[in-house]
Amino acid sequence: MLITMCEKELHRLGVIKDICHKRITQVAAATLLNLTRRHVQRLVNQYRLHGDIGLVSKRRNMPSNRRYPTEFKEQILNIVKDKYSDFKPTFACEKLLENHNISLSSETLRQWMVADGLWTVRRRKKRQIYQPRYRRDCVGELIQIDGSHHDWFEGRSPKCCLLVFIDDATSKLMSLYFCEAETTYDYMNVTRQYIAEHGKPIALYSDKHSVFKINSPSRKTSKQMTQYSRALYELNIELICANSSQAKGRVERANFTLQDRLIKEMRLAGINTIEEANAWVPHYISIHNTRFACLPHSTDDKHRLLQESSIELDDIFARQVSRSLTSSLTLQYDKVIYILTPTDKAKCLVGKKVMIYDYPDGTLSIQHCGESFEYSIFDKLRNVQQGEVVSNKRLGAVLAAAKRSQDEREKEPSRNRNSRMASRKAPKRAMNPVYLTDVEFKASSSRD
Incomplete structure (x- = not known):
């Protein structure tokens, strides 16, 4: 019969054979094996009766005396199946302790879930080698x-x-x-x-x-x-x-x-x-x-205090675009023509650049050197619907917006279906602009 012995049992076998051949005493063997002399005598008796197999542990391949009861194991698996069937073992263990006050090793639960088919052991892919980089030293540095x-x-x-x-x-x-x-x-x-x-x-x-x-190849070399x-x-x-x-x-x-x-x-x-x-x-x-989270290498915090006011932040976190003001006090932005109110200051800006601030809340402001100007809207491009180039990451949101727009147009009367669609890049305008007709626009231009 083939006997498989561990390293500890093989070491004991050599010492017991030395005792049987009277090359060493039992007292010296007890010191060598870190056992009592009486236990060494028992091992010698087992060896003389059964040979090498007498030194093999009788508990081998037997269930542990410290194993969890079967009822407890079934209770845990029922909870996992009911509430945490798609949780990973470590996360499920945390929830068992947090919500059910049950403390359990994540490795034990993993083995139970694997045996019950709730968790599949995945073969790990070969790790690719990347150049390591140390963490930054301080919070707020990167x-x-x-x-x-x-x-x-x-x-x-x-x-x-x-x-x-x-x-x-x-x-x-x-x-x-x-x-x-x-x-x-x-x-x-x-x-x-x-x-x-x-x-x-x-x-x-x-x-x-x-x-x-x-990322446009034609604009990569520019400083925009x-x-x-x-x-x-x-x-x-x-x-x-x-x-x-x-x-x-x-x-x-x-x-x-x-x-x-x-x-x-x-x-x-x-x-x-x-x-x-x-x-x-x-x-x-x-x-x-x-x-x-882990502790930083340095206790310094590299975050800096904000010096700008809320009004400055409103302008900073807005889409800023410059446009030239025509002799009719008009400018075009986002498929819309904007007409400035013909004041003396506005007339002095003809041919000059003005800034358009398009805010996230949908409002829009036309400024020059920090001064705002009143304006009205002439929707000359209401029939123009150019195809947009959208990022792949925004495609889902764009399609959803297109569907909502189509549903709204289906509910509108046929005379309103040709109304202008603003660019989806800009938010919905929060203001109620005044739209001018062609006659009013020509009359306003002639007065200017």
């Missing part, structure tokens, strides 16, 4: 940002995007913001919230999305900036674009964790809409940071 498009509400609401701001030094979640798509206005809104709560960081680390970087990068420049915040996703791996791994844990936390909390999620998400941030 903030990694990214947008994660996912079905965050598991079908209870349409798919949306989560904007994630994470600190490079500590892996702390600094801000989370749910929105319909990854747009310039949404990044401006969450950045303004971040600055109001934490202050201005040294730099933001992002990908090469068109919100952050001009996107609206978001222009806002950060005015706030004296550096914007760095990574060459690959692995370069900003902390925020990418955070997205993977959020797509697992945040979704289930919102399910347990009964969160079903973007508005509810944005109001509730600070609670999750504190839980996440307690679990995953």
Whole structure:
């Protein structure tokens, strides 16, 4: 019979054979094996009666005396099947302790879930080798940002995007913001919230999305900036674009964790809409940071105090476009012609550049050297509907907006179906503009 012995049993066998051949005494063997002399005598008797197999443990391949009762195991698996069937073992263990006051090893639960078919052991892929990079030393020195498009509400609401701001030094979640798509206005809104709560960081680390970087081959050599990068420049915040996703791996791994844990936390909390999620998400941030954040190398905080006033911030976090004022005191923006009220100051601006401030709330302001001018709207381009070039990440939101617009047009009378569709890049206007007819526009031009 083939006997398989462990290293400890093989060592004991050699010492017991020396005792039987009288090469060593039992007292010396007890010291060598760290056993009592009486136990050494028992081992010698077992060897003389049964040979080598007498030194093999009788508990081998037998269930442990410290194993959990079968009833307890069935109770745990029933709870997991009922409430946490798609949870990973570690996360399920945390919820068992938090919600059911049941303390259990995550490895034990993993083995139970694997045996019961609730968890599948996945073969790990070969890890790719990337050059390591040390964390930054201080909080606020480098903030990694990214947008994660996912079905965050598991079908209870349409798919949306989560904007994630994470600190490079500590892996702390600094801000989370749910929105319909990854747009310039949404990044401006969450950045303004971040600055109001934490202050201005040294730099933001992002990908090469068109919100952050001009990717058009014809404009790459120009010094033009996107609206978001222009806002950060005015706030004296550096914007760095990574060459690959692995370069900003902390925020990418955070997205993977959020797509697992945040979704289930919102399910347990009964969160079903973007508005509810944005109001509730600070609670999750504190839980996440307690679990995953680490201490920085230095205790210094590199966030800087905000010096700008709220009015200046309104202008900074707005889409800013310059236009030349015609001799008719008109200018065109977003498929609309705007007519300035013919005051003496407005007439002095003919041929000069004026600034258009398009705010996230939908309002619009026309200014020159900080002074605002009243205007009216002449909708000359109401029949023009040019095809838009949209980012792949915004395609879902654009299609949803197109469907809503089509449904509204179907309900309108046929005479109103040719009304102008404003560009989807700009928010819905919050004001009630005055539209001029062709006759009124010509009369106004002749008076000027």
